[in-house]
Amino acid sequence: MKKFKFRADITTVTVVVFIVCIVLVSVMLMQFRTIEQTDITEIETMRESELRDALVDWEARYDETITQLEAVNGKIGEYNKTIEDSEAASNLIDEELKESNILVGKTDVYGEGVTVTLVDNDNYKIIAENLIDLANELRYAGAEAISINEQRVLAATDIVDMAEYTYILVNSQRIEGPSYVVKAIGDKEYLSSILNLKGSGFVDRYTTLGYNVSSRQENRVEIPKYNGDFEINYMREVESE
DSSP: OHHHHHHHHHHHHHHHHHHHHHHHHHHHHHHHHHHHHHHHHHHHHHHHHHHHHHHHHHHHHHHHHHHHHHHHHHHHHHHHHHHHHHHHHHHHHHHHHHHHHHHTTOSOEEEEEEEEEEEOOSSOOOOHHHHHHHHHHHHHTTOSEEEETTEEEOTTOOEEEETTTTEEEETTEEEOSSEEEEEEESOHHHHHHHHTOTTTSHHHHHHHHTOEEEEEEEEEEEEOOOOSOOOOSSOOOOOOO
C-alpha cells in the first residue's frame, strides 16, 4: 500500500510540475508576443509615417508630371493643328495653282472636243484671218482650250501673217501649210453643231466658199501647254481698302 501511495504521489507531482511548466511557457510566450507586437507596431507606425511622407512627395511629383504632360500634349496639339492647317493650306494652294495653270495654259491638257483641219487648195490659201475667225468661233461655242498646229492659243496669242502670206506666226512661232490642224476641248457635240450650223457655222461657211475645211468630234483631244513667258508690264492688283 505504501509503495502504491509513493507512486501516486510521484505521479501527482509530475502532473503538477507539467502544468506549472505549461503555465510558465504560456506566460513567456504571451510576453514575447506582446514585445513582438509592440516592436512591429512601432516599426509599422514608423514605416507608415515615412510612407505618408513619400506618398505626399510622389503625389507632388505626379501632379507636376501631369501638369508638364498636359502642357506637352497641348503643344503637340498646337503643332498638329499647325501642321494640319499648313497641309490643308498647302493642298489648297496646290489645287488653286494647278487650276490657275490649267486656266492660263501652262499645263498639257486633254478632254473631249473637236479637231478642225484646214488645207490650202488651188483656190484658197489659209491665212491668219481664217485661223482667228475659227478660234473666235470656238471660244464663242465654249471651248476651254485651243491649239493651232500644237501651239496653245491664249487671249494674248498673236496670229499674224508674215512674208506676204508665206507663213503664219502663232505665239511668235512659225507655222505653215499646206495643212493647219486646230484642236479644241469642250462639249464635242455642241462645238460640232456650232461649227456646222447651216449658213453661219465656220465649217459650213468656208466649205460653201470653196475652202478645204473639215471637222470631226473626238473623245480625247490633247492640247500642249503654252511654252512662252508671261510678261505683265502695266497691270497691278487693286488693293482692298
